[in-house]
Amino acid sequence: MSCVESSEFGRNESKAVALEESIKLGRRSFARNNGSVVSISGPLDIDEKLLIDPKLLFVGSKIGEGAHGKVYQGKYRDQIVAIKVVNGGSTPDEKELLEAGFIREVNMMSKVKHENLVKFIGACKHPLMVIATELLPGMSLKKFLSSIKPQQLDIRTSVSYALDIARAMDCLHANGIIHRDLKPDNLLLTANKKQVKLIDFGLAREETVNEMMTAETGTYRWMAPELYSTVTLRRGEKKHYTNKVDVYSFGIVFWELLTNKMPFEGMSNLQAAYAAAFKQMRPPLPNDTPPELVFIVQSCWVEDPNTRPSFSQIVRMLDSFLCTLPPPPTCTGAESVLVDAPSRSTSAVISATSARVGGKKLSFIRQLFAAKKAANV
Structure with a gap:
């Protein structure tokens, strides 16, 4: 997708300025509220069984850093x-908010267990707020995709990784948790590159029916349009949204798995936000993408959240598609997950195969979502 033209921004300057101000106010609101509303649902303390002895915790070298803290390798x-x-905060109010967010994150991580979620080990509150999880020796999905450019993943690996992510998200949603920051940075590969695990619950929160949630949370290129405000936000303004914001983000991540490109490449963060919120623009899929996968991706990032599929439906669709693929190649290592970007010959073969085998299934799935959309009208 090409960058939005400067002249277009000139003609729509008032909208662009409104969005920019919305982003700035959203960031300030997010900073004040630690990415969540002040009232936290659920228990406001950590079960003693989840706490570990800090004297037995040894901290090694730093391996990562984010808005909410630093990550170290340790024992x-x-x-x-x-x-x-x-992060502990510098003022009493900030410390209170950060501690509430820490407690919420620990309680959510301990609540859910799945092979595609990073395993929670324990936490301690003093002398520092610490969360210990399993350490995956593999790299993040973002780093892995960058390391193989300009090559792409083969279609089986792309779908297998997407299936891992969808299963992890299905587990979260089944437990009433919205992640709100699904992106390749928060997905880690196992050492053998056969599996993907979801990490970082720093922005996650429990979904409620009536409580309003802070807008502008997440990372702009992967954020659902309903998380943007198309008019200037009032200070600290909240809005209601559902777990379908994660489905939109999944659609963008799946697109990356299929293309190994940056979403809205060539655009600044503001331009990407503008394109998604005002122009309903989405990254283009390659022409030889199998129709079943085109349907899944496009269903995930439709404008109306109510018409997006659930992750349980996504899991079923991806599982069904994998069943249409020929046996995997016999090669091992990194070569088994790559295909040359220019040719996409594997994808072309799969497209032809899936069109024959999965045509009726795709028609049924389309009818399913059409019926759901009609029911919501």
């Missing part, structure tokens, strides 16, 4: 772990 007892040290 707890005899286990190698990842240690997230959460």
Whole structure:
């Protein structure tokens, strides 16, 4: 997709300025509220069973850093772990908000267990707020995709990774949790590159029916349009949205798995936000993308959240598509997950195969979503 033309921004300057101000106010609101509303649903403390002895926790070298803290490689007892040290804040109000967010994150991480979610080990509140999880020796999905450019993943690997992500998200949503920051940075590969696991619950929160949530949370290129405000936000303004914001983000991530490109490439963050919120623009899929996968991706990022599929439906569709693929190649290592970007010959073969085998299934799925959309009108 080409960058939005400067002249177009000139003609729509008032909208662009409104969006920019919305982003700035959203960021300030987000900073004040630690990415969530002040009232936190659920228990306001951590079960003693989840706490670990800080004297048995050894912190090693730093391996990452984000808005909410730093991550280190470390050791707890005899286990190698990842240690997230959460920012403590500088004022009483900030400390209170950060501690509430820390408690919420620990309680959510301990609540959900799945093979595609990073395993929670334990936490401690003093002398620092710390969360210990399993340490995956593999790199993030973002770093891995960057390392293989300009090559692309083969279609089986792309769909397998997407299936791992969808299963993790299905588990979160089944437990009433919205992640709100699904992106390749928050997805880690296992050492053998056969599996993907979701990390970082720093922006996650429990979904409620009536409570309003802070807008402008997440990372702009992967954020659902309903998380943007198309008019200037009032200070601290909240809005209601559903777990379908994660489905939109998944659609963008799946597009990256299929293309190994940056979404809205060539655009600034503001331009990407403008394109998604005002122009309903989406990244283009390659012409040889199998029709079933085109349908899944486009269903995930439709404008109306109510017509997006659930992750349980996405899991079923991806599972069904994998069943149409020929046996995997016999090669091992990184070569088994790559295909030359210019030819996409594997994709062309799969497209022809899936068109024959999966045509009726795709028609049924389209009818399913059409019926759902009609029911919501």
